[in-house]
Amino acid sequence: MPVEMIGWIAPRVASEIIPPQGPPFDLDVIAHTAKVHEDADFDRVLIGYFSDAPDGFLIGAHAAAVTQKLGFLLAHRPGFVAPTLAARKLATFDQLTRGRAAVHMISGGNDSDQARDGDHVDHAGRYRRTAEYIEVLRKTWTEPKPFDHKGEFYDIVKAYSDIRCLQQPNLPVYGGGGSDAAIACLAPHVDEFMLWGEPLKETADFMAKVRGVAGTNPLTFSVSTRPILGKTEGEAWDRAHKILDQIKATFGDKKGPGPQNVGSQRLLDIAAASEVHDSCLYTALAQASGARGNSTALVGTPETVAQAMVAYYDLGATSLLIRGYDPLPDAIEYGQELIPRVRELVAERDRARDRKSGG
Numbered sequence: 245m246p247v248e249m250i251g252w253i254a255p256r257v258a259s260e261i262i263p264p265q266g267p268p269f270d271l272d273v274i275a276h277t278a279k280v281h282e283d284a285d286f287d288r289v290l291i292g293y294f295s296d297a298p299d300g301f302l303i304g305a306h307a308a309a310v311t312q313k314l315g316f317l318l319a320h321r322p323g324f325v326a327p328t329l330a331a332r333k334l335a336t337f338d339q340l341t342r343g344r345a346a347v348h349m350i351s352g353g354n355d356s357d358q359a360r361d362g363d364h365v366d367h368a369g370r371y372r373r374t375a376e377y378i379e380v381l382r383k384t385w386t387e388p389k390p391f392d393h394k395g396e397f398y399d400i401v402k403a404y405s406d407i408r409c410l411q412q413p414n415l416p417v418y419g420g421g422g423s424d425a426a427i428a429c430l431a432p433h434v435d436e437f438m439l440w441g442e443p444l445k446e447t448a449d450f451m452a453k454v455r456g457v458a459g460t461n462p463l464t465f466s467v468s469t470r471p472i473l474g475k476t477e478g479e480a481w482d483r484a485h486k487i488l489d490q491i492k493a494t495f496g497d498k499k500g501p502g503p504q505n506v507g508s509q510r511l512l513d514i515a516a517a518s519e520v521h522d523s524c525l526y527t528a529l530a531q532a533s534g535a536r537g538n539s540t541a542l543v544g545t546p547e548t549v550a551q552a553m554v555a556y557y558d559l560g561a562t563s564l565l566i567r568g569y570d571p572l573p574d575a576i577e578y579g580q581e582l583i584p585r586v587r588e589l590v591a592e593r594d595r596a597r598d599r600k601s602g603g
Contacts, residue, residue: 247557247590249583250317250466250565251281251575253289253307255298259569260533261490269298271306278307280572281314284579285587288315290565293350295360301337308341315344317418321352322377323363323370328403330377331384334415335407343410348438349374349419351426354504367504368425373397375429378417385414418466422450422507431458436563440507441469441540441556442514443521448559466563467556468538470529471549473577484526484543487569491532503535511535523552529569538567550585557590 256273258264266273281289289307291300304316318337320330338345351370352358358370365373376395383391383403390402409415419430420438431437431454439447451465472487474480503509512535515527523544530539542549553564564586568574 245562245594247554247586248287248466248563249285249586250468250563251284251286251289251578252565252567252571253277253281253291253303253316254571255303257571259571260494260529260539261487261569262571269303274303274306275310277572277575278311278314280575280579282311284575285583286314286575286579288317288344288346290317290348291319293319293321295357301333304337304345305340308344313344315346316341317346317348319348319350321350321361322374323352323358323365323397324361327377327380327398328384328400328405331381332405332407334381335385335405335409338409338411338415339407343415345409345411346416346418349378349417349430349434351419351421351429367423371421371423371425371429374419375433378419378433381417382414385409420466420507422505422510426506427454427457431455431463432461434461434463436464436466438466438468438563438565439561440511440538441467441525441542442510443525444555444559446510446514447556447561451560464563465559465561466565467553467561468565468567469525469553470538470541470569471553471566471574471578471582472526472541472543472569473546473549473574473581475545477544477548480544480548484529484541487541488528488532491529495533508535508537511540514540522555524548525552538565541569546581546585550582550589553582553586554589554593558593 255269256264256266291303293300300318304318334347351374376397380393380398384405385408390404393400416435418436418438419434421430437454472480472484474483511530515531519528520526524542526541526543529541533539542552566578
């Protein structure tokens with residue numbers, strides 16, 4: 245099946261090596277970033293969620309207004325907006341974008357960050373809440389008559405939504421997390437389970453664990469990495485080492501206490517085992533930055549990195565999220581050098597599979 249390529253959009257330019265530039269909500273940056281990703285043939289872009297960031301719905305609405313086909317994966321934290329209201333907001337966003345919307349459920353991996361928005365539910369409870377939240381979302385999107393719902397977190401009476409998703413029966417629901425609580429609560433409910441870039445063996449084992457818990461839910465997977473390209477292998481690695489030096493200079497000893505979320509802990513354990521895994525998975529950048537989110541890199545020529553990305557596709561990752569350390573120039577380069585080769589390799593895999601099955 246075709247691979248989905250996901251990028252990243254933010255309301256201002258920033259990364260681990262680029263200090264935030266300009267106002268926190270820059271209309272021109274949003275529009276330019278959206279156009280860059282559409283021109284680069286990304287299928288959709290992730291709109292992140294942070295406790296101090298501008299509203300993602302409005303970022304997406306502005307980006308949708310200046311694009312024609314680019315899709316939007318809106319990160320959303322359950323617990324701060326009632327699920328019935330969130331369902332109506334998301335359905336409206338899907339109608340506004342003419343079917344280009346999806347939602348990524350972020351349960352929250354840091355207690356202090358959750359507390360900034362007044363949330364003090366514990367880690368396991370946040371994932372149970374997310375599972376219940378998704379259940380109510382789907383009911384709100386699809387129930388033809390008013391419905392009641394009484395659960396651990398929500399007690400809803402006669403809920404009904406006049407606005408429905410343009411995509412039927414509803415827009416796609418993504419989610420992720422490295423803990424057993426995350427897998428238990430999300431695997432039976434999400435359409436796509438999102439992973440950070442780990443070595444192939446660990447990725448395959450994790451996917452098998454998620455599939456075992458998903459039961460009859462036919463979910464798919466996404467893998468997120470930070471490609472670093474060069475015309476030669478040496479050029480790419482020189483660039484990767486320069487980025488490492490920049491991250492060390494930026495973060496130094498300011499990484500703070502170890503991460504609470506299991507996904508980041510897994511990345512740090514992998515980095516401690518080796519700086520490079522498989523063909524070109526570079527983990528030193530995750531270690532230097534404290535593994536705060538998607539932070540492992542695939543380093544090499546476009547051919548090397550494309551082959552490494554498609555190795556995740558071979559394991560079952562039908563979506564690949566890529567984001568550069570220099571976000572806009574990297575997105576342009578991905579569109580010119582990397583995405584076409586990834587799509588070509590996936591098409592070759594699919595044709596070979598069809599021939600083997602007699603299709």
